[in-house]
Amino acid sequence: MAAAAAERVDLELVMAxxxxxxxxASEARLQREGVAAALLHPDIIQAIQAGYHKKIAAAYIDYSxxxxxxIIVDWRIxxxxxxxxxxAGALIDTPLTFGRRTSxxxxxxxxxxxxxxxxxxxxxxxxDVAGDGPNNHGRLVEDVRDEIIAKGISINGLxxxxxxxxx
Numbered sequence: 413m414a415a416a417a418a419e420r421v422d423l424e425l426v427m428a429x430x431x432x433x434x435x436x437a438s439e440a441r442l443q444r445e446g447v448a449a450a451l452l453h454p455d456i457i458q459a460i461q462a463g464y465h466k467k468i469a470a471a472y473i474d475y476s477x478x479x480x481x482x483i484i485v486d487w488r489i490x491x492x493x494x495x496x497x498x499x500a501g502a503l504i505d506t507p508l509t510f511g512r513r514t515s516x517x518x519x520x521x522x523x524x525x526x527x528x529x530x531x532x533x534x535x536x537x538x539x540d541v542a543g544d545g546p547n548n549h550g551r552l553v554e555d556v557r558d559e560i561i562a563k564g565i566s567i568n569g570l571x572x573x574x575x576x577x578x579x
Contacts, residue, residue, distance in 0.1 A: 422463030475519025476511025
């Protein structure tokens with residue numbers, strides 16, 4: 413889409429969460445509930461409304477490997493508590509998905525493609541990726557990371573660790 417026709421937002425955000433076999437239902441729920449709670453926190457709403465455009469565009473994907481990656485909540489504008497609650501509700505109400513392998517690189521590539529091909533023009537472009545293990549499938553994650561960063565997209569990582577994890 414032409415940049416002039418794109419809706420301007422302060423942030424284009426894709427949240428990518430690991431749903432490989434090493435993630436159990438408890439960890440999958442932890443990821444979703446954590447995102448939902450964060451989006452509804454008054455400080456987050458205030459930060460969104462403090463931006464120049466006073467809104468962000470957000471999407472949420474589950475990743476494991478390319479054939480199992482799924483968009484859980486497609487692009488939505490978040491600008492206030494109601495829109496944040498709608499996103500959080502859609503996230504919580506969608507059934508959990510589980511895949512095979514752990515391809516952080518496939519998840520990052522999917523998230524970057526979503527950012528590059530949406531109808532928004534963000535001041536910032538960010539992928540938040542969460543997971544509990546190393547990349548064991550697909551391209552080298554370092555190569556994919558470098559390509560994405562070269563496009564001006566930031567990547568944040570969040571390790572998922574609970575009491576049952578070893579190593």
